[in-house]
Amino acid sequence: MLTIRPATSQDVPLIVEFIRELAAYERAPEEAVATEEDIRRDGFEGQPKFRVVIAEWDGEPAAFALFFRNYSTWLGRAGLYLEDLFVRPAFRKQGIGRAMLQYLAKLAVEEGCGRFEWSVLGWNTPAMDFYRSLGAWPLTDWITFRLSGEPLENLAGEWER
Numbered sequence: 001m002l003t004i005r006p007a008t009s010q011d012v013p014l015i016v017e018f019i020r021e022l023a024a025y026e027r028a029p030e031e032a033v034a035t036e037e038d039i040r041r042d043g044f045e046g047q048p049k050f051r052v053v054i055a056e057w058d059g060e061p062a063a064f065a066l067f068f069r070n071y072s073t074w075l076g077r078a079g080l081y082l083e084d085l086f087v088r089p090a091f092r093k094q095g096i097g098r099a100m101l102q103y104l105a106k107l108a109v110e111e112g113c114g115r116f117e118w119s120v121l122g123w124n125t126p127a128m129d130f131y132r133s134l135g136a137w138p139l140t141d142w143i144t145f146r147l148s149g150e151p152l153e154n155l156a157g158e159w160e161r
Helices: 009-025 036-044 096-110 125-133 149-157
Strands: 002-006 051-057 060-072 077-087 116-118
Touching (some): 002 096, 009 060, 051 096, 060 096, 077 096
């Protein structure tokens, strides 16, 4: 019933659909501005910046996960960072989310990664409970900071050699 496979460039429209659905679920649909061109360029051309896997339930697209490599200077090893994981509502409670995480954990181990990490929104307690049930734990001492848009441009403009 369930298959998980690496995405191909033919999946770009589907990946963008998943991204839009995830943004709506996370209550920020207006923030998902990535285009098919962006996803194709950065994920499937030249040196891809990320990878995607697609889960299908009876041949129907049910979920996606977008991930990339990071690096731990303390471990001296690469890690796997899960940027997005989304299971369509009609396919939830089938074990697909768990299977996707199992698949990615196996990939991380096979590729010699020292860590497998992701973020979750503070209001998403069902997801946090699920992650804890897998043995994952929150890094409560770490707070993520973000710089984007005009503040990013302003800081970049301050650089002088």
